[in-house]
Amino acid sequence: MQHKPVIIGVAGGTGSGKTTVARALVDAFQGQSVVMIEQDAYYKDQSEMTMEERYKTNYDHPFAFDNDLLIEHIQQLQQHQAIEKPVYDYAAHTRSSETILIEPVDVVIVEGILALEDARLRDLMDIKVFVDTDADVRILRRMQRDLNERGRSIDSVVAQYTNVVRPMHLQFCEPTKRYADIIVPEGGENFVAIDLLVTKIRWVLTERNRA
Numbered sequence: 001m002q003h004k005p006v007i008i009g010v011a012g013g014t015g016s017g018k019t020t021v022a023r024a025l026v027d028a029f030q031g032q033s034v035v036m037i038e039q040d041a042y043y044k045d046q047s048e049m050t051m052e053e054r055y056k057t058n059y060d061h062p063f064a065f066d067n068d069l070l071i072e073h074i075q076q077l078q079q080h081q082a083i084e085k086p087v088y089d090y091a092a093h094t095r096s097s098e099t100i101l102i103e104p105v106d107v108v109i110v111e112g113i114l115a116l117e118d119a120r121l122r123d124l125m126d127i128k129v130f131v132d133t134d135a136d137v138r139i140l141r142r143m144q145r146d147l148n149e150r151g152r153s154i155d156s157v158v159a160q161y162t163n164v165v166r167p168m169h170l171q172f173c174e175p176t177k178r179y180a181d182i183i184v185p186e187g188g189e190n191f192v193a194i195d196l197l198v199t200k201i202r203w204v205l206t207e208r209n210r211a
């Protein structure tokens with residue numbers, strides 16, 4: 001019988017380096033079957049809404065995410081079924097019409113600001129990680145990324161961070177640290193923590209193969 005994949009949740013504030021940690025884990029398992037699922041891909045579809053309405057959405061609140069679909073997809077991967085992962089368009093603030101086919105894998109890394117917020121998601125995870133990085137470092141990284149990659153202006157990043165991102169982080173993201181098995185300070189630069197995680201994941205895989 002095929003064993004169930006190992007599911008790892010990687011949460012942390014915007015700009016914390018959680019994507020870097022998740023990618024480092026993916027790299028460590030190159031050659032084996034591993035996939036990263038960004039919770040951002042599961043922002044709710046807003047294609048029926050006007051651009052004006054999309055600007056008003058609070059993208060840092062749990063309501064913004066279609067966790068039902070994310071949970072369904074993780075459960076399908078656990079049952080060795082392929083999924084069609086949505087693709088998110090940050091400039092259009094909605095899902096694009098494309099999807100990406102994800103075949104069943106041994107290791108699934110679920111990464112997102114609120115990856116540990118929903119108890120149903122946490123229950124599916126074998127290992128829960130919170131990447132903990134100081135807010136000044138995070139806002140600088142976010143500014144750089146939103147200007148270079150997400151088509152935003154300095155004024156819009158400052159307004160969104162002050163009015164929405166920061167208060168939502170304190171209310172919904174930061175408290176999920178308590179659910180983490182491992183807290184990784186300074187994200188992707190923390191090679192010791194990444195090595196420890198890789199060792200643990202390999203151990204879980206070996207145990208499942210033996211069972």
Ligand code: C5P
Pocket residue numbers: 013014015040043059060089090092093094112113165
């Ligand atoms: O990659 P990162 O974890 O920073 O992505 C989450 C962030 O993306 C959220 O803090 C949210 O404010 C932002 N976002 C956005 N516009 C969207 C969707 C998400 O600015 N349309």
